[in-house]
Amino acid sequence: MAIFIVRHSTTYRYEREVRLGRHQLMARPRDSFDQRLIDFSLDVTPKPSEVRWLHDVFGNCVAHIEFDRASDYLRFDCEIKVDHTPENAPDFRIEDYAKDHPFTYHDEEAPDLAPYVQRWFSDPEDHVGRWLDTFLTRGTKRPTGQLLMTLNEAISDGFAYDRRTAPGTQIPSTTLELRKGTCRDFAILMIEAARSLGFAARFITGYIYVPDRDGPTWLGGGATHAWCQIYVPGSGWVEFDPTNGIVGNRDLIRVAVARIPSQAIPLFGTYWGSREDELGMNVEVNVKTASALFLLL
CATH class of the missing domain: 2.60.40.2250 (Immunoglobulin-like)
Structure with missing residues (x-):
């Protein structure tokens, strides 16, 4: 605590x-x-x-x-x-039917999750899908928790953080082309990638605690921060910060949740x-x- x-x-x-x-x-x-x-x-x-x-x-x-x-x-x-209170993450407690991906959300949850599964950005050339194909085999059974952690790490390890003062968020194809972006750009890239795989995902804005000593130097400090949550049956809305590779709420202070960044x-x-x-x-x-x-x- x-x-x-x-x-x-x-x-x-x-x-x-x-x-x-x-x-x-x-x-x-x-x-x-x-x-x-x-x-x-x-x-x-x-x-x-x-x-x-x-x-x-x-x-x-x-x-x-x-x-x-x-x-x-x-x-x-x-x-x-x-x-x-930080979570002991990653500690995925996943319902049996969702332990392996792909899976389908249960009927009682699916209608409420549907808006968060629907893609927001148009991607007619499937830039997000082609990027996923470089490290995932879509349609192949894989442990759900492992899949989400791999996605989070792929952004954290594969893209450069570039603070930008201009308002708005890059579309995912731009982030993939430039291989750099802000925390908001990385959050929406992970959201769109997760949605393309059938997950419900939502955008989070808030703050990040940056330890001064004896700890990692998190990116995105000194301003508001952004990350995402993905709905995992049995664990609920799990937080992923692809800017820093964080899984769970460690050092993250939630202020607002939304379907898309402009909200x-x-x-x-x-x-x-x-x-x-x-x-x-x-x-x-x-x-x-x-x-x-x-x-x-």
Whole structure:
């Protein structure tokens, strides 16, 4: 068990005062048996006229933030405290009928999982399938857990991490062509590959704890992070971080789940002004353990 402290700051700056519109924020972690939200605070400057919380279609906590003024800057500061329990992964407990792949989800689960099995990106030339053929024999019986770990490792070992500030996610064929991408790109590549094999998969956004000493240097720290979950009968939604080769929730703090990346954007909004007014955005994310913070004080 660990207590993680997350400080997440986003600042927008403008050439002149612009009228601020509604912004939508996803930063409040999801409560579960393996992570418990102890505290969450949100400070917005300039002061908004309204902050309204709701649950979206996936049960994520979303803040709708309204403004009634103009400003030449906008800042969101979040501080999060989470009680995090890492899983002993990989520890797949799989129903007998699903221990070997390929398999078919049971009738009582299949209708609910169907949207997560359906491919999202068009792939008429089967780029994803041809990539899978380089290390898997499709249609051949293989232990399910081994298959998923192989897929996760194929991305972690075979692609270069390339931090990109531009919004959006690369389509899988682009990631396969470039052999590099961001955590979001790797997550969607694994999702599309898993879906092509008949698995239900969904997109996760959140944070990753990067140990300062005596541990691996995880990629994707210093910003929001992205990975995926795959539904395994008997184990439920199992987390895979193909950027770092992580299986399970170790060092990962879930904030939002979604079917596709555009449904889990951490922060976006509007303003009234010209495109030239926007000077840029700066994001700072810092994840520490409570003990590390105590030692620094």
